Amino acid sequence: MLKEKLKKHIEKVIQLTNDEYSFVSSHFSFENYKKNDFLIQKGENVKHFYYVVSGLLKLVYDDIDGKQHIVSFAMEDWWESDFLAYFTKTKATMSLQCIEDTHVFCLTLENYEKLISDLPKMESFFLKKSISGHIASQNRILSFLTSNAKERYEQLLKQYPLLFQRVPKTLLASYLGVSRETLSRLSS
Numbered sequence: 001m002l003k004e005k006l007k008k009h010i011e012k013v014i015q016l017t018n019d020e021y022s023f024v025s026s027h028f029s030f031e032n033y034k035k036n037d038f039l040i041q042k043g044e045n046v047k048h049f050y051y052v053v054s055g056l057l058k059l060v061y062d063d064i065d066g067k068q069h070i071v072s073f074a075m076e077d078w079w080e081s082d083f084l085a086y087f088t089k090t091k092a093t094m095s096l097q098c099i100e101d102t103h104v105f106c107l108t109l110e111n112y113e114k115l116i117s118d119l120p121k122m123e124s125f126f127l128k129k130s131i132s133g134h135i136a137s138q139n140r141i142l143s144f145l146t147s148n149a150k151e152r153y154e155q156l157l158k159q160y161p162l163l164f165q166r167v168p169k170t171l172l173a174s175y176l177g178v179s180r181e182t183l184s185r186l187s188s
Contacts, residue, residue, distance in 0.1 A: 002103070006105055010024065014121045027111035030103070030105055032101070033098045036097065036098060046082050047106075052077065052079075054102065055100045055104075056075045056100040057102060058097055059072045059095075060094055073099075081096065087109070149178045152177070153183070
């Protein structure tokens, strides 16, 4: 059942034969995490790139003053990691933590490289996922540069209405770059 979710997700982008999918799935491990568990902690090696089967994650950066910044959320059908640390084999600069109980497929860098080397269509899959993530990141940056807090709130609500039902207001406020009080005013 769980492996079928991963297969359906991949097949939204590329088609795989049953043998190809068996090969692909053999490169992933599966993990269950509880609410508040860390998948990645700042300062540690980043071992995996995660595909979220169910649950909700937050990617967090703590600045030198100890202020926590929400870089992103990841829910079902999304991929997440500290990509800089993962791909450069350096220590994590961010933490990835569960907001809800979460179930993920995990992919090591070694297995990622094997997949794209041995099955070129997986390279196409990961490229398309990376491009989508890059576009989302650029849109978020542009939103911060060109939109006020109310406009950012409305954009987020329109784009990801489920987040508002699942994410505590303090985390949404951090993601939007506003105080909890400002978020309350925006949502009323």
